[in-house]
Amino acid sequence: MVLLPLLFYAQVALALVNWPQLSPRLTTVTRSQRDIAEEIPIDQLSTFGLSLNTLVFDKKGYTTDALDELPAMLAVGVQTFMLDLYWNEVTSKWQLCPAPFPGNATMDIAPKDLFWNGHNYTCGVLLTLGLINAWINTYIAGTNSNMDANYLQLLLNLKSIKFPQNSSQIYVPRSAEFASLGNSTLSDSVASLGSYIFTPRDLASFRNSAVPRTGSGAYYNRSDTRMPPLSIFLLNDFRRVLINVVSSDLDESSSSSYNISTQDRDTLFFDSTLPTVIDTADDNLYSSCLDMINGSDLTSSYSNVSLNTHFRFLMDGDDDLFTNETYMNYIRCGHSVILNSSEYVFEKQDYNSSQNHSVGAIWDYLLPSSYWSWAIGQPISGVNNTVLTNFTDDQPDTSDRELRAHCVALNPEGFVLSNCYDPFHYACQNESDPTDWNIPRDLKRRYFDAYKPGNCPDGYRFTLPRLSIELLALKARVVDDELPFPVWIDLNDITVSNCFVSGGPYAQCPYQQTVTRSQLVLMIAPSFVVAVVIIILIFMEKILRVTPIHTNRRRHWKHIINEYNEKHEYEGVPS
Template sequence: MSLKFNPDDSLLNATWATVLLSERDVAGQVPINFVTTSAISLRAACFGDNKFGRTAAEKCLSNLLAVGYRRFNIDLYWSTELRQWILCPVSVPSGLHVVTVSPDVTPTATASVAQGTITAEPDDSSDELLYDLGSYKCSDRLDLQDLLAIFKDYLQYTDTDLVVYTRYLSLNLHAAADPTSANEPPSLVTSGQLPAVTEQVSYILNDRLGSYIYGPSDLLEDRRDLNTSWYAVDESYKPITEYFTVEEDPNGVQSTPDGWPSAKFIQLAADRRLLIEYGLVDPQLSEYDLFAENDVIFSPGYLTSTIPAAAADDGSLDSGCLYDPDSTDISNVNASWAISDHIPVPHNFSDESLRSISDLVVNLTACGMTSTLNNTLFNDTADENPVPYRNLTLSSSWAWALGQPAAPTSDLDSAESDDTRCAVMDLTLNGQWRTANCSETHRAACRVDNQPFRWALSSESFAYKDADDEVCPPSTEFSVPRTGLENTYLFRHLLSLSNDLIDPSSSNPLKNAIWVNFNSIDTETCWVTGGPDATCPYTADPDQLERRTVLVAAIAGIVICIIAALTLFVKCNANRRNSRRNRRVIQGWEYEGVPS
């Protein structure tokens, strides 16, 4: 039976829908290589106990998708005997048969191999048999096709503008070990044992998920002529060109040697949602042709730029942060496909260790890097206990403070409405955002020459509802940070200004916060940029957006309520506000992100 997207029911809640949707949308025009996300090793998260059960794998991957992981590092093993890409590091021998000892005895299984008999016993959480293969216990039916069945079911469930997200796969290719020497390195795969055309990873991916994949040829074709690709779509889908090099030939055709499309272009204009690269390839597969008729998978490491980062035990970064106070030039900030090399995870669970790991994820995101989890969290796989995995992926959310954006506290139809539908960066929250009454007066964040990392402050304070093209100085524009690193550059710029302009130590909210160009004036649950007159793009009927968001998110399972599950983290957040030693420090300066 084909596997499906089947997460735990406890994860299917829409409380975080607004946060995830607003952060996705604000970054929607940033080229995807500069947008951070959360990455995870499927081997560590699902098979850290060396058990490769089919039922457990379905639950584990489904849970990881449901809690919002966007990038998956996947280890595949080529079994020369089965002629399949499997997930177990050891090839399960063919010809297995079940032997029932008696009606009252659990079935066992044996398989005759060259050097003896392989035994099996039922998995504790299902009725399937797991075969003992050295230090591994493996199902004989868990392969690449199963994995893709889950992804396909998930992609079909989330095929709507409100919950669509781009996903990334990095595939590490290995040779499966022989079952008679399961703990020994596998043998070299000879040319006659290599996958045939229809057995190649690229062929299988294209066959199962081809309609969702944005591949190398798509990128090449789009780069060759921007006039007919990224520039020929709705204005809100176009990538921000300041992030990459643009060249123009004598005929006026624009191209780019290094640009990438935006998420909005891929998801909404091109109607694609998957990018895939090869990761590591074992020397035993040295003769495997990665590029034969391959139109779906990027070459090894094409979507990855690993940044070494050193962290202290409390989650603060000692080195590796891409924020550079002396440079705001995008060409000098190496943030393209930036990914942390690892997240250290203690073996034993404690409140302090959970907090420090979450703090590290927040700091990596603020520094422009995607955090990568390559360890099993506290000896629990994500099918057994998905909550710690959920905590970490939500810690990669970078904009809003915990509990934000807050809903209005009074009747919106009343003249005395609280009207908290506008966003400010609050310096007392270390650069995080919160909602504010749109009638308050604040100075504003002004982007200089449309550059990602250059900021100025408006010369005067104003009410958000009065915002227009004149509120910012010449050559600047009222704007909003679109990534964690952009947010960090704005925050650090504000801290460098005179306290007469902005004062992070002031208790007056009109002095310690600034407007960012983000509001939900048109529709309460729909946050947009573009000033007070911007409209929600998702529905012509504002009354239906919140109901639709909740319904779709609950069905899809990609937005998660963490309020009840993260009581510990709420407590920790309060502790950090009250204790300087719990503040996160990035290369000598304090920064606190969300959630934690």
């Protein structure tokens, strides 16, 4: 029976072969949004996630089969997972099942029906936090590259399983194998994630380092709660997971309660070390969000949100669940949304009541609205499949206009691909305050001209919003100045299709070495010239070479050879 856990971990490892994938368009959206936010501290990023208890275990049971959809959730970009973790005061182990197993429980693969504190639960003994970590490790192994790495958060709610007096003995495990399941410390429970965990020690090391405060990240890191930018988190420190204990209902008065150790505090974050805001969606919050979206308070509200709050999580509930619209708006207001409602109502008629309980159906419905940057349906596939290498002053022919859609402009709905040659207004960002934008009222430029020096006022530069709050501030500026959309921002995929970069039309894709036509000519010209010269010399040598045997070749070469043989031919072996 001890082999049963090993079989499940082997299944997790083999799942990497058949790992689900995002569509090419959403893959581009996910990667480009991550790349443009690389300067932003991780506490300011807008992510999306769900409560595993409400949407998975409460519906499917606390069993290993309930994790079938976890690989798909990771693959489509779910970054935040909230999880209840229970301390069993009899076994002194952490477990996922909210109810204790009876003392006669064995390592049986079959789920067990349990009744505890007025609720019925279906629990499997093999479902542990270690199994969830194994799925996460498998996902990280398959995405641990500059192109695919992303930032995951595990939010833990600590709870106790407390027993009435004189009843705890019936829950003391009699099987040694069963008693060995689970971990007795929090740090051991997440130890299998290894060096992928971003720990409080890593944070202290970053804050004590001499990392220069430059770019947009410097603006958001002006307080003592300085956090590493996404690029340092992923690509310098090679971390992938942050584990945050967001609530604790542990009974500190009980002698059997769990005591947080120093090792725990060196591995996991607690509210005292990582200030976290977890709100529940309601009308007041949504009204404030709409004010930001509509630009009712132009600059101060955006700065206040970003400078005064960190890790802004927002959960829904059955009384105020997310719709497609509220979900998208909350993300654009800088919240990291967590699905926590047990019921969802879909606008599409093909979603019936039974499908509403499927996590896959929920993400099919909400995933297109999960990005603060791009408008839904963008970037449009099929219009950006030609690399631009020559930037001329002339507008291309009408037949070629669609192929020139390699530059990104801002519409009311978000980022959209546009014709690089179209003259639009362009966005200039304050170099010391990324929520302050200036748009020259009387000037319109093509993208190829907007990035050039001198187009923006002093103290401003042509760039793009790197955070949802910055995007809202830019849209509010356009509306307040009564200017038309679209507006150029500094983002394009000119050099490599679907690799969106900032820095003007010559910015290089970090994932692929690119060579323009002019560069290719410069690279091959010397070799080509040398090759031509060698060919000419060989040709001349063949034509002009003169030797006795060659001058007589056409008329009497046989005679010359015969005379030579008569004079020099020997019989026998020369002495």
